Amino acid sequence: MVKRTSFEGDACPIARSLEALGDWWSLLIIREALFGVRRFGEFQSKLGMAKNILAARLRSLVDHGILETAPASDGSAYQEYLLTPKGRGTFPILVALRQWSEEFDDAPEEIATILVDREKGRPVKKLEMRAEDGRLLSPADTMLKPRPTPLRRSA
Amino acid sequence: MVKRTSFEGDACPIARSLEALGDWWSLLIIREALFGVRRFGEFQSKLGMAKNILAARLRSLVDHGILETAPASDGSAYQEYLLTPKGRGTFPILVALRQWSEEFDDAPEEIATILVDREKGRPVKKLEMRAEDGRLLSPADTMLKPRPTPLRRSA
């Protein structure tokens, strides 16, 4: 390397996601943000991470359009970090990670929390993959197709 | 630091997942494995990564019970790397990452493939979060609850 490899130009959408989210801290920062954390110090104390790398990650997430900075919601002169719609769109990823851990973790008794439906207090159902018409799909029921060129400019 | 932080003892299931999957390459290796890639050299050439780090990642994935080694399916004396059920269980995570990219990527025209239902050839439906009774849930409809202690040993 010399440079840590980047997936920026990669054609695989998974690699492209990892370009933005695929490091140790980004998804945890987003997790906190989804819980309402907004301020630098709050992220730092909740995650217990070094401030320099928090600063770097926040900058990267802002650059990727996942967070945005906004002035003070409490009237102070400081700023806060808010999720954009793109940032909130990562929620299914976090749920998938959580459910994978709940299902396969070797020490599930160490998991402190479960995600529940607020209304009933019951666990959220496992994410499932379905076809457009609602049929439940297993990995083997799916395949990759080249993306159709979306009529460049109708000449 | 001195040591790169580990989330091993963390009580958050998301952090625990990231402990196993949260580096640059692991999910891409799993992606290839889901596509049927089994051999060291095949991973290496498809992913274009350095052999030493591929070796390290494969070892880590095996240690985490995501891959397992098996002898030669083609009769040769070499071994191959196969996904365990735990490994195949990451599929929703990959789908979530893919869909996030498809929905929010700044340059979606660079994405080469779409995931389709094999039977109809139509795109897979977006993952959605539902309650046990089937109600569609938004992030705000959910909350975290402490895990109920699963009756340790009935004294």
Place this chain on the structure above:
DNA sequence: TTGTGTGGTTGCATTATAAAACCAATTGCC
């Protein structure tokens, strides 16, 4: 038995990560 391909490991350079110290601006307090 002399190659050739497979599946790694080792050594070295570069980068990323982390802890701690430092610092400027903003508050809080009197």
Place this chain on the structure above:
DNA sequence: GGCAATTGGTTTTATAATGCAACCACACAA
């Protein structure tokens, strides 16, 4: 207004991870 503490970082320095290239052992093919 003046002073200390808090907030939100940056800098410095050390260690770990990453990547490339070279090397190497074993399998296999001729």
